[in-house]
Every structure is written in structure tokens, then in C-alpha cells.
Amino acid sequence: MGRTENRTAENLGRDVQAQTSALAGAEVVVTGGAGFIGSHLVDALLAADVAKVRVVDNLVNGRVENLASALEDPRTDLTVADIRDLAAVSPLLRGADVVLHLACLGVRHSLHDPVENHSVNADGTLGLLQAALAERVGRFVHVSSSEVFGTAQTVPMDERHPTWPETVYGASKLAGEACARAHFRTYGLPVVVVRPFNTYGPRSHFEGDSGEVIPRTIVRAMCSKPALVFGDGTQTRDFTHVSDTAAGLLALATCDEAVGETVNLGSGSETSINDLVELIRRSVGGDVPAAVHAEDRPGDVRRLLVDDTLMRKLTSFEPRVAFADGIEELVAWFAQRPESPEAMLAMIEDRNWTA
Numbered sequence: 001m002g003r004t005e006n007r008t009a010e011n012l013g014r015d016v017q018a019q020t021s022a023l024a025g026a027e028v029v030v031t032g033g034a035g036f037i038g039s040h041l042v043d044a045l046l047a048a049d050v051a052k053v054r055v056v057d058n059l060v061n062g063r064v065e066n067l068a069s070a071l072e073d074p075r076t077d078l079t080v081a082d083i084r085d086l087a088a089v090s091p092l093l094r095g096a097d098v099v100l101h102l103a104c105l106g107v108r109h110s111l112h113d114p115v116e117n118h119s120v121n122a123d124g125t126l127g128l129l130q131a132a133l134a135e136r137v138g139r140f141v142h143v144s145s146s147e148v149f150g151t152a153q154t155v156p157m158d159e160r161h162p163t164w165p166e167t168v169y170g171a172s173k174l175a176g177e178a179c180a181r182a183h184f185r186t187y188g189l190p191v192v193v194v195r196p197f198n199t200y201g202p203r204s205h206f207e208g209d210s211g212e213v214i215p216r217t218i219v220r221a222m223c224s225k226p227a228l229v230f231g232d233g234t235q236t237r238d239f240t241h242v243s244d245t246a247a248g249l250l251a252l253a254t255c256d257e258a259v260g261e262t263v264n265l266g267s268g269s270e271t272s273i274n275d276l277v278e279l280i281r282r283s284v285g286g287d288v289p290a291a292v293h294a295e296d297r298p299g300d301v302r303r304l305l306v307d308d309t310l311m312r313k314l315t316s317f318e319p320r321v322a323f324a325d326g327i328e329e330l331v332a333w334f335a336q337r338p339e340s341p342e343a344m345l346a347m348i349e350d351r352n353w354t355a
């Protein structure tokens with residue numbers, strides 16, 4: 001059982017509210033803000049009384065629909081641009097108190113297009129850091145990933161765990177975060193590097209090369225199809241609900257002591273893919289056949305489990321959502337989507353991206 005079960009929503013609400021009240025009146029830029037985590041962050045920023053949220057996203061994987069309620073708020077605007085287009089992006093950074101940088105291409109994309117993946121995740125980040133420096137932004141929160149570690153060599157994994165990425169995605173995220181740290185050390189840009197572990201929740205991707213195991217398995221189960229597991233399913237992840245990931249990012253964005261630090265952000269609970277599949281099977285109900293297994297996905301890490309001692313030392317943040325509750329909520333969210341389960345199933349790419 002993870003630590004999340006011991007927390008009440010009420011306590012957490014108070015803690016995070018106290019920390020994020022520092023954002024009231026701030027002008028904030030969110031790159032990748034139309035994506036899964038970014039759009040939740042935008043909602044959380046508006047709730048934290050910021051003065052302005054500028055979203056930069058080229059919509060390659062993000063959706064305007066994720067920002068539906070945020071865009072009804074006059075404090076939000078969306079610029080559809082590539083982060084590498086600095087002529088378009090630099091003016092948006094001018095005067096920003098905080099930049100939260102999430103725009104990126106994902107792990108499966110890196111398997112079939114490593115050059116473009118590196119260009120966005122590494123070179124794109126470097127360009128943005130230079131622009132942030134020139135435009136004198138108040139704080140740059142670089143959202144990296146636990147994928148920089150590669151598979152766990154020891155658990156739990158603190159920030160000093162060796163970084164030995166298995167994929168070009170992990171490598172490009174490591175390059176991006178190294179450039180971010182270098183901008184703090186060399187140029188004094190107030191940078192915070194955050195390494196979220198696997199995040200799930202409403203708006204997560206089931207489709208194309210963005211499709212994650214949890215949403216894909218839920219959609220398949222809704223269609224009475226067995227889960228498709230790449231490998232033996234004993235690989236584990238530290239799954240964190242997106243509301244907790246967003247709250248953790250905001251807590252770090254407002255924490256002066258976090259400047260110059262690299263901080264893990266996870267739930268502290270370890271779940272195997274086999275257990276996850278069973279949980280989803282129970283949660284969806286009906287007559288879902290047992291999982292089928294296929295060849296491993298190349299570069300799939302075996303094990304991830306956070307040591308979040310530093311996060312808890314810097315902020316009073318603790319994850320709130322218990323995994324089983326988060327899965328149940330996500331199943332309900334998928335059941336309410338306008339597309340039929342069969343239409344979503346048709347958008348899933350069930351392959352391990354080797355060919």
C-alpha cells in the first residue's frame with residue numbers, strides 16, 4: 001500500500017493552496033499546455049489566481065478540447081507554435097514570472113523518429129532556455145522524466161541514482177535537463193528541474209504513438225478485448241495521478257529553495273503491469289478476457305520507484321490519489337467520452353514500435 005492512502009483531500013488542499021498562493025497575480029507560460037499534464041497544470045494555475053496563462057503548443061499531440069474550460073477564462077491564451085520557432089515564442093516569454101516547460105515528443109515516438117524526438121526535446125529545450133535568459137523570466141521549471149534513469153539499479157530511486165537512459169527519449173530528456181541545470185550554474189537563470197514518474201488520469205493518451213498502457217488497456221477492456229502486454233508484465237512503474245503531478249509541479253514552481261535543484265516527483269507506490277491490468281479488468285467489469293502477451297517493447301525499463309525525500313523536504317506536498325481510486329475515476333472518464341469505445345479502439349496502435 002502506498003502513502004497516498006493516509007492523506008485526506010482536505011489536508012492536501014490546504015497544503016497546496018498555501019504553497020501556490022505565491023502564484024496569485026503571476027504571468028505564467030506553459031509550453032505543451034494543450035497536452036495531458038500541461039492542460040491540468042493550466043487549470044490548476046487558473047485556480048491559483050494567476051493573472052495570465054500563455055499556452056504554447058503546436059498541437060501535434062495536444063488538443064484544444066483539453067483547454068475547453070481554460071479558454072473560456074480571459075486570462076488564458078493559446079499560441080499554436082513550435083517551441084523551436086523562437087521568433088514566435090520569445091515575445092511570449094517577455095515579462096513572464098514563471099515558465100513551465102512541458103512540450104515534448106514521447107517515448108514511443110523516439111523509437112520510430114529519434115532525430116525529430118531529440119530535436120524537440122533537447123535542442124528545443126536549449127533554444128527555449130536561451131530565450132528565457134534573454135527575456136529575463138523569473139523562473140524556469142523544466143519538466144524532465146524518470147525515463148532519464150533507465151531501469152532501476154537500486155530502489156527507491158533518489159535524484160543521485162545513475163542516469164542511464166534506455167531510449168532516445170530518455171537521452172533527449174537528460175540532455176534537456178542538463179542544459180537547464182547548466183543555465184542555472186553558468187548564467188544564473190532560476191531553473192528548477194523536475195522528474196515526474198509515470199502519470200495517469202483524465203486526458204491521458206490512448207491513441208497513436210502517444211498511447212500509454214493504462215488508457216489503452218481501459219479502452220480495450222471497454223470493448224471486451226484483452227489487455228495487450230508487451231513482455232511478461234512483471235515490469236513495474238510508480239504511477240502518479242495527474243492532479244498530484246500538477247500540484248507537485250506548482251509547489252516546486254513557488255519554492256525558492258528548489259531553484260538549482262533537480263527533484264523527483266512520484267507516488268512512492270510500485271505496481272506491476274500485470275497487477276494494473278487486473279485492476280482495470282475489475283474496474284471495467286463485464287467479460288474481459290485475460291491479458292495476452294507480446295514481444296517486449298524495445299527500451300522498456302524493468303522497474304521504477306521514486307524516493308521523494310527531497311520533494312517532501314522542499315515542499316509539504318504529498319500525493320493524494322490512491323491508485324485504485326484514480327483508475328476507477330479514469331474508467332468513468334473514458335465511459336463519458338463522446339467517441340464510442342470502438343472508435344477509440346480504432347485509434348490505438350497495438351504494436352511495440354519495432355517496425
Ligand SMILES: NC(=O)c1ccc[n+]([C@@H]2O[C@H](COP(=O)([O-])OP(=O)(O)OC[C@H]3O[C@@H](n4cnc5c(N)ncnc54)[C@H](O)[C@@H]3O)[C@@H](O)[C@H]2O)c1
Binds near residue numbers: 060104144145197
Ligand atoms: N505522461 C507521463 O507519464 C510523463 C512522465 C514523466 C514526464 N513527463 C513529461 O511531462 C511533459 C508532458 O507530458 P504529457 O504526458 O502531458 O505529454 P503530451 O504529449 O500530452 O504533452 C506534450 C505537449 O507538447 C506538445 N508539443 C510537442 N512537440 C512540440 C513542439 N515542437 N512545439 C510545441 N509543442 C509541442 C504536444 O502537442 C503536446 O500537447 C513532457 O515533458 C514529458 O516528458 C510525462
